[in-house]
Amino acid sequence: MEFGLSEEQRLLQASVSGFLEKASELDVVRKIAEGDQSARDVLQEGIDSLGLAGVMIPEDFGGLGMTLLDAALVEEMLGRYVTPQGFLSNQMAVAGLLASGTQEQKETWLPKIAEGSVQFGIGIAEQTGAREGAGLDEKDGKLTGRALFVTEADKASQFIVADRSGRLHLVIGDAGGLSRKKLSTIDVTRSVGELVFDSVAAEALLTENVAGAAAQKMLAVGRVLQAADTLGAAQRMIEKAVAYSLERKQFNRVIGSFQAVKHMCAEMAAELEPCRSLMWFAAHAYDAEPDQVALMAAHAKSHVAEVGKFVARTATEVHGGIGFTDVLGLHFWFKRIGLNRQMFGSPETARQDAARLQGWV
Amino acid sequence: MDLSLTPEYEAFRQEVVRFIEDYRDQAPRGYPSKAWQKILIEHGYAARTIPRDYGGYGAEPDVLKSRIIAEEFTKAGLPGGLSNQGISMFVPTLLELGSEEQKKQWIEPTLKGDIVWCQGYSEPNSGSDLASLQTKAVVDGDDFVINGQKIWTSTAYEADMMFCLVRTEPDAPKHKGISYLLFSMDTPGIEVRPLKTMTGAASFNEVFFTDVRVPTTQIVGQRGEGWFVANATLKYERGMLGDPNQAGTRLNAIIKMMKEETMGGEKLMDNPLYRDRLVKLQSRVLAMQYHGLRLVTHQIKGEDPGLARLIVKLMGCELNHDLAGFAIDILGELGVLYHGSSYLRDNGMWQHRYMFDLGLIIGGGTAQIQKNIISERGLGMPREPKPATV
Numbered sequence: 001m002e003f004g005l006s007e008e009q010r011l012l013q014a015s016v017s018g019f020l021e022k023a024s025e026l027d028v029v030r031k032i033a034e035g036d037q038s039a040r041d042v043l044q045e046g047i048d049s050l051g052l053a054g055v056m057i058p059e060d061f062g063g064l065g066m067t068l069l070d071a072a073l074v075e076e077m078l079g080r081y082v083t084p085q086g087f088l089s090n091q092m093a094v095a096g097l098l099a100s101g102t103q104e105q106k107e108t109w110l111p112k113i114a115e116g117s118v119q120f121g122i123g124i125a126e127q128t129g130a131r132e133g134a135g136l137d138e139k140d141g142k143l144t145g146r147a148l149f150v151t152e153a154d155k156a157s158q159f160i161v162a163d164r165s166g167r168l169h170l171v172i173g174d175a176g177g178l179s180r181k182k183l184s185t186i187d188v189t190r191s192v193g194e195l196v197f198d199s200v201a202a203e204a205l206l207t208e209n210v211a212g213a214a215a216q217k218m219l220a221v222g223r224v225l226q227a228a229d230t231l232g233a234a235q236r237m238i239e240k241a242v243a244y245s246l247e248r249k250q251f252n253r254v255i256g257s258f259q260a261v262k263h264m265c266a267e268m269a270a271e272l273e274p275c276r277s278l279m280w281f282a283a284h285a286y287d288a289e290p291d292q293v294a295l296m297a298a299h300a301k302s303h304v305a306e307v308g309k310f311v312a313r314t315a316t317e318v319h320g321g322i323g324f325t326d327v328l329g330l331h332f333w334f335k336r337i338g339l340n341r342q343m344f345g346s347p348e349t350a351r352q353d354a355a356r357l358q359g360w361v
Numbered sequence: 362m363d364l365s366l367t368p369e370y371e372a373f374r375q376e377v378v379r380f381i382e383d384y385r386d387q388a389p390r391g392y393p394s395k396a397w398q399k400i401l402i403e404h405g406y407a408a409r410t411i412p413r414d415y416g417g418y419g420a421e422p423d424v425l426k427s428r429i430i431a432e433e434f435t436k437a438g439l440p441g442g443l444s445n446q447g448i449s450m451f452v453p454t455l456l457e458l459g460s461e462e463q464k465k466q467w468i469e470p471t472l473k474g475d476i477v478w479c480q481g482y483s484e485p486n487s488g489s490d491l492a493s494l495q496t497k498a499v500v501d502g503d504d505f506v507i508n509g510q511k512i513w514t515s516t517a518y519e520a521d522m523m524f525c526l527v528r529t530e531p532d533a534p535k536h537k538g539i540s541y542l543l544f545s546m547d548t549p550g551i552e553v554r555p556l557k558t559m560t561g562a563a564s565f566n567e568v569f570f571t572d573v574r575v576p577t578t579q580i581v582g583q584r585g586e587g588w589f590v591a592n593a594t595l596k597y598e599r600g601m602l603g604d605p606n607q608a609g610t611r612l613n614a615i616i617k618m619m620k621e622e623t624m625g626g627e628k629l630m631d632n633p634l635y636r637d638r639l640v641k642l643q644s645r646v647l648a649m650q651y652h653g654l655r656l657v658t659h660q661i662k663g664e665d666p667g668l669a670r671l672i673v674k675l676m677g678c679e680l681n682h683d684l685a686g687f688a689i690d691i692l693g694e695l696g697v698l699y700h701g702s703s704y705l706r707d708n709g710m711w712q713h714r715y716m717f718d719l720g721l722i723i724g725g726g727t728a729q730i731q732k733n734i735i736s737e738r739g740l741g742m743p744r745e746p747k748p749a750t751v
Contacts, residue, residue: 001363001364001365001366001370001425001654001657001658001661002362002363002658002661003362003364003651003654003655003657003658004362004655004658004659005362006362067362069362238740242740242741242742245742246741246742246743253746254743256742256743257742257743257744257745257746258745259729259732259733259745262732262733262736262737262740262742262745263729263732263733263736265736265740265742266675266731266732266733266735266736266739266740267732269668269672269735269736269739269740270672270675270676270732270735271676273652273668273669273672274645274648274649274651274652274672274676275648276652276655277648277651277652277654277655278644278647278648278651278652280362280651280655281647281651284362284364288362288364296647299640299643299644299647299648302640302641302644303641303644303645303648306641348637351637351640351641351644352633352636352637352640354640354643354644355636355637355639355640360630360636360639361636
């Protein structure tokens with residue numbers, strides 16, 4: 001029995017962290033947030049050179065054949081450095097293709113994801129609660145309707161979207177009849193938008209009888225990665241808060257020597273440490289205990305979102321006034337955690353899913 | 362990441378399961394007994410790693426096997442071995458720091474339950490600041506003469522012996538003037554007064570010492586080393602108070618209650634507000650259980666888990682308390698019943714635990730002391746500077 005990271009996993013995480021520490025430092029994040037395409041390209045090339053896009057893709061399809069936990073460890077670092085990146089969406093696409101794609105679809109798309117030549121966007125927000133006027137209908141291989149809160153809506157070259165019945169469809173980004181609109185969100189490090197379909201050619205990913213299951217599997221992967229992203233971001237916020245409290249002096253003392261401040265930091269750390277273990281298990285379940293993954297992903301999503309919210313506000317408070325300004329850029333982490341909390345079902349929605357999965361509803 | 366057990370451990374689990382089947386009839390209902398303790402030690406399910414010379418089973422320490430035993434006993438609803446402060450705190454201390462003679466004399470009868478110990482640490486004016494304790498022992502001939510008072514002494518009435526911290530070197534710095542003494546509770550000059558708590562039970566006592574004479578040989582470690590000796594046990598207590606399996610057992614009991622109990626003709630489980638709170642607590646229980654697995658893994662590898670270990674007492678006690686509090690909330694008016702009242706559910710367990718657990722949050726290092734420890738040892742933040750005197 002071993003419940004922990006392997007030596008390889010620690011090295012993987014250390015190498016991603018080592019790379020992002022420079023490549024995704026705050027100045028770079030700011031530039032990309034302001035729309036600097038060349039900064040985005042440099043970061044993207046660097047990430048591609050790490051060869052991580054295919055982390056979960058089987059070796060037969062040109063990937064590394066690793067696990068969701070490995071992908072989650074990468075995502076944790078992307079959260080840690082608030083890196084503007086579509087890694088999460090591509091991993092969800094991998095999960096969708098593996099769960100329900102035909103052999104031909106897998107052969108077409110998985111190697112492309114692995115080599116970093118495509119970016120998928122994911123439209124499954126309607127699966128966790130459709131807004132009025134949102135939802136897609138499929139007729140004779142054509143999709144019509146509206147998908148909201150689609151990831152990478154402005155940048156993706158391909159999309160996987162779910163229709164009202166939960167069936168997944170593959171859509172080419174520049175397909176005729178598809179209009180894309182980026183939505184301005186609090187979090188400028190990620191891209192979220194709206195897709196409007198007017199009889200758009202789409203390729204169903206699977207046969208109808210297993211449709212909902214594939215979307216649910218994709219959702220579980222998204223939730224686990226999101227938990228990992230929040231974990232990384234929250235961990236960094238705690239580190240920043242502690243470091244700041246050891247520099248900032250008031251009343252001739254570093255503020256980190258006041259128990260009021262120490263206890264805030266202790267509470268953040270105490271809440272976040274068990275989140276790590278919960279996220280690890282949820283990720284591990286995808287590969288080792290698939291019956292449990294939906295439930296554990298719902299738990300990881302909702303719990304880490306709750307703790308993330310607590311850490312985001314508390315770490316900001318430890319910084320005092322300067323934490324509230326743009327000067328230190330702490331708000332990039334605050335907003336990253338905030339977006340993770342709302343997407344793929346709010347904590348309440350995820351808990352309702354968890355109750356349903358246990359037959360309590 | 363591998364949660365499976367090797368064949369060796371699977372076989373061990375089967376062995377435990379077989380033992381439980383064979384001996385279930387001899388298990389006491391409720392609390393462990395001396396006879397049951399004897400059976401458990403013989404089979405290696407109590408005092409497992411304590412050397413045979415001292416009355417234990419003498420197995421090599423194996424974290425995973427200990428965990429398997431605990432899991433199977435919990436699953437079967439069987440009591441484990443005797444647990445009291447003598448066994449859980451005094452024996453490990455003696456093994457680490459006692460003389461050979463002391464080990465021979467005390468460990469075996471303690472394990473068997475023939476000698477019951479109580480702990481004399483806290484004093485009315487020395488709680489979180491335990492090292493400031495003032496009960497003093499002065500050497501007179503071959504004896505220490507003890508005067509002073511202890512408080513929060515559980516089982517002082519039933520106890521045969523006390524392991525006690527006293528100040529023997531009044532002029533030394535506070536951490537260096539303490540000694541760790543052992544004496545019989547029958548020694549003349551000891552008076553025990555029960556201390557009734559909010560649960561209604563007298564689960565603690567005050568103990569008064571007036572010219573209590575204890576031979577100077579009845580000391581563990583040297584004079585002035587008592588703080589060091591005591592810390593070997595406090596470490597043990599803090600680990601003990603945050604058991605995640607207990608939280609799992611409580612959660613299951615609550616789930617069962619929510620499926621069975623009705624209010625206004627509706628099952629509690631059908632109330633969406635209660636259900637949301639239940640799932641929230643379930644997330645926390647799961648997180649602590651996996652956190653426990655993570656700590657076990659570190660232990661197996663002989664690694665110090667650092668911060669991950671320091672949070673266990675704080676988070677574990679809070680979680681248990683919140684579970685009991687939630688159970689009372691969902692019981693509505695039934696939650697105020699007590700003392701064997703009609704309509705009382707689960708024999709008043711939730712009401713008792715909700716109060717008793719607040720004691721656990723305070724005892725063994727308060728939640729606030731835990732936060733100091735987490736911030737100082739886990740996050741590298743400085744100690745509070747010495748206070749201005751009032």
